Amino acid sequence: MPMVIYSCQHLQEIAEVTNAMAPFMQATITLWKIWRVIYRRKMMAELVEDIYSVSTKATKQELTHLRRENNRERIMNTFYYYSVFNTGVLALIAPVLVSFIQYLRLGEFSYIVVLKATYPIELARPLNYVLIWLWSAIAIYGVIYGSVSVDSLYSWYIHNLVGNFKILQTKFVTAELIAEVSERRASIYYCLGYHQRLITMSEQLNIIYQPIVLVQFSLNALQICFLAYQIGSGDVAVVDLPFLFLFMTSVGIQLMIYCYGGQYLQNESENVAKFISQTINSTIWPIDLRKVLLFSMARAQRPCKLTGIFFDVDLRLFLWVWRTAGSYVTLLRSVDQQSS
Template identity: 20%
Template sequence: MSKLLDALLIDLRSQRFTFRLMGLELKPSKPGERRQVLRSPLTFAIMVIATSFEFCTVCAFIVQHSSEIVLCSEALMHGVQMISSLLKMWIFLWKCEELVALIAAIQQPFEQTNIDPAELLIFQQQSRIGQSLSSIYTLMCTGTSISFLLMPLALTLLRFNSTGLFAPVSSFRVVLPYDVTQPEIYFLDCCLMVFVLTFFCCSTSGVDTLYGWFVFGLTAHYRCLVLRLQRISCNKGLSEWQLEQQLDQLFGEHAKLLRLVDRFELAFREIACVEVLLICVLYCSVICQYIMPHTNQNFAFLGFFSMVVSTQLCIYAVGAERVRHEGQEFAQQLYMQLPWHQLSARLRRLLLLPLQRATKETHLGAYFFVLGHPLLVWTFRTAGSFTTLLNALRAKYEH
């Protein structure tokens, strides 16, 4: 059983699987090799066109029922999620080469033949934790997609079996340009929704868990630096020259890691900005499904979708906090572990600048926002304010 889990939780397995379903490949290219990220343009194009078509039907439904707050809030939930999925995947394609190169940069130190077994173990442990959480999040997205399609389908079949009348039930109450009351058309519409829901599931879980993978990868790098620092401080037989050489190598690795963090922030800045800008409206529309009057609501879908939306924001906010915390932990260990009182004045002066650089806080931003716990609280409070506003509008215009 343990070997099976190790095989399932191997580095980047869940992310590569979800991206492969969309026709994308995450494997970094080898030296001298040109590897294309978009391996199956047709598969990706079909999913994007299907999702864009359903998004147009949502927009038409919102325009047609603009005076009905309840129906608009329900359609808004689906529309905002489609916008999020489409934008995230287009941004991913725009930055795919940098993201794949960043994956290779994270993995490269741990693929060398002379890697320290203790450092390799740290990376494997962090990767295993990250893949476990990624699998859980992917299952949430899968449960959302399956419940959205299968619950109405099961109700339609049960009603047909009991009454003999074909009256389709749908979680997606929009205006369609074709008549789904015909069994053949309804079947084709379900096939179309398979592509839409697969795109939602894979784009959401793939991009978000890839962000989480980078967070755990950077965590492993920081903890390896702390391990090297502990070894240097425990080695009492080093001369001043040897200590200076080892510290010079340590600070060189730390400078490389800070550049990796900067590359990580730049690579995900647009995606994180899209998440923050849309998540307030998305979370507001989800809450509205619980507090506003509805009929035939798909609560299995709402339950899974609520968990996905909440986890989606936590991945970015808590992940950024984790990177910041690991940077602070290294700076603290650097100050506590080094025997400053035993160093010469010259060496202390040389170490002052690297110490100042290490103590500088790491902030992962998204243009107008700094990712972290304050943003998490602000987002939930803003979503609550939007919900109160919509509820007040419903009470004013619908009663």
């Protein structure tokens, strides 16, 4: 709220508004994520249990797919965490550092705040400045850990579902190699049931994250616009540029986690149809099983998608957000030129 009030008080100064609203939007996104997780906590717990349940039935060789996916997910989330963490460190250190340097040069402490906002207490007092700095630190890292936890959980869901889709692809191949007809039939029916469970779990994941994705991608375009405008305006202090670049990088990584995950799930769910088509023409399959496999292949050709209600979450969405942000930057510059 203090940042919104500050923005309203400086509506004629676009640089000040963009400076205040970029972190405000990230806080809004994070609060929305946390509320949705609390609201869907039972469904999320059930989905974790379902993924664990199907994963425990994999053989030792098949588990290599899950290990590989979880290692990939861990590396991605670690990189994301340190990027966001360092963004918070720069946000907190830069104002104090600039104020201290000015004190050494001019003999006067500037009391530059971390977050542009309208505060209820006087800034130009040491104790008040420390209290505001601590409040800003708590707010920033509350947003950081809230956002990273929800985004990392999304990545965990995606990579474990993808790992299970890869296990399913392997099972379709090994089913063809089974010599005993009854065992082969049982194996293929297990694969069909396995496939249906994965589709159901993907739909559950979509229900959980759909509202989160809608709000996040709608606000991220504006957030990137505000950050890009500050970097390109020339009005920003040099000491603030590393923070702004890292902030934009962190937002970009956040977007990539969702877009890459959605695209990855689509691709691997579609690949199931390719593995079925490789085995369906084999002479070992009786007519009734071929018909069943045809139905399964037709369903697999429709990929499991994550959506934001009005759009699909894939790599095209990632490009759309950056293009939209660029359009907003152009609009802001034209408004700024007219007002000046």
